[in-house]
Amino acid sequence: PAVGTRLMDARAVTKRFGGLVANDSVDLHVDAGEVHALIGPNGAGKSTFFNMISGVDDPTEGSIALLSQPMAGKPSREFARLGLSRTFQHVRILGQRSVLENVALGAHLRAHRGWLASMLRLDRAEEAALLAEARRQIERCGLGPFADVPAGSLALGQQRIVEIARALAGQPALLLLDEPAAGLRHLEKQALAQLLAQLRSEGLGILIVEHDMEFVMNLADRITVLEFGAVIAEGPPAEIQSNQRVLDAYLGG
Numbered sequence: 001p002a003v004g005t006r007l008m009d010a011r012a013v014t015k016r017f018g019g020l021v022a023n024d025s026v027d028l029h030v031d032a033g034e035v036h037a038l039i040g041p042n043g044a045g046k047s048t049f050f051n052m053i054s055g056v057d058d059p060t061e062g063s064i065a066l067l068s069q070p071m072a073g074k075p076s077r078e079f080a081r082l083g084l085s086r087t088f089q090h091v092r093i094l095g096q097r098s099v100l101e102n103v104a105l106g107a108h109l110r111a112h113r114g115w116l117a118s119m120l121r122l123d124r125a126e127e128a129a130l131l132a133e134a135r136r137q138i139e140r141c142g143l144g145p146f147a148d149v150p151a152g153s154l155a156l157g158q159q160r161i162v163e164i165a166r167a168l169a170g171q172p173a174l175l176l177l178d179e180p181a182a183g184l185r186h187l188e189k190q191a192l193a194q195l196l197a198q199l200r201s202e203g204l205g206i207l208i209v210e211h212d213m214e215f216v217m218n219l220a221d222r223i224t225v226l227e228f229g230a231v232i233a234e235g236p237p238a239e240i241q242s243n244q245r246v247l248d249a250y251l252g253g
């Protein structure tokens with residue numbers, strides 16, 4: 001999609017767990033070519049929101065659209081088909097398998113349902129196409145020299161990038177990253193930020209949940225702040241950093 005295309009549009013999204021309001025009428029959109037950060041204290045409702053916009057869970061009220069398609073009741077596979085790819089808070093790689101195999105798995109997940117069954121039935125041409133796509137994404141992410149080493153032997157920062165390459169192998173328009181900088185060293189964070197800025201310049205839309213404020217403030221184009229499930233502020237980093245309500249709720253707390 002062209003830069004500026006509305007990739008994801010969540011309107012008045014509410015999620016209740018019994019009497020608990022985990023998301024309270026949340027509005028949030030992500031366009032192609034921007035990095036949007038979702039921040040807020042623990043328990044604010046960030047993961048709940050991620051789960052709904054990736055089709056893992058359904059909103060109690062409100063609507064979610066991907067590329068203008070209403071997604072109510074659709075399975076997460078359909079979200080992926082429309083161009084959404086995500087990583088998880090904790091690294092999920094097969095440590096004994098090569099970087100190439102780990103990334104190829106992402107391409108395969110995108111192309112098929114029930115990969116475990118169909119992996120065994122791949123014909124040679126399909127397998128070759130999958131591996132070629134995986135190699136392309138590995139190069140794109142600067143992991144070329146590591147393609148054939150066991151993914152588990154890499155440093156955490158590189159494993160995170162393997163996960164991003166795997167998500168990219170699904171050829172998404174919108175990438176959801178759950179705390180990509182957590183636990184990384186300074187130089188690893190810089191490398192990650194550089195990669196995400198590159199992907200943004202290539203037209204991807206990126207939504208990150210991240211606790212590292214320096215990382216978020218340096219990278220994000222816009223920030224949405226949640227507190228007790230509700231949006232208390234939305235805007236560019238400079239605005240958010242000087243918003244008194246945000247300082248009280250989160251940054252100062």
Ligand code: ADP
Pocket residue numbers: 017020021022040041042043044045046047048049
């Ligand atoms: P965050 O990711 O911002 O830390 P969460 O979205 O995980 O916050 O949680 C928001 C609130 O919803 C918390 O109070 C949490 O305990 C509650 N919650 C999350 N998932 C469930 C669930 N499946 N059942 C009941 N309560 C939940």
Ligand code: MG
Pocket residue numbers: 046047048
């Ligand atoms: Mg969470």
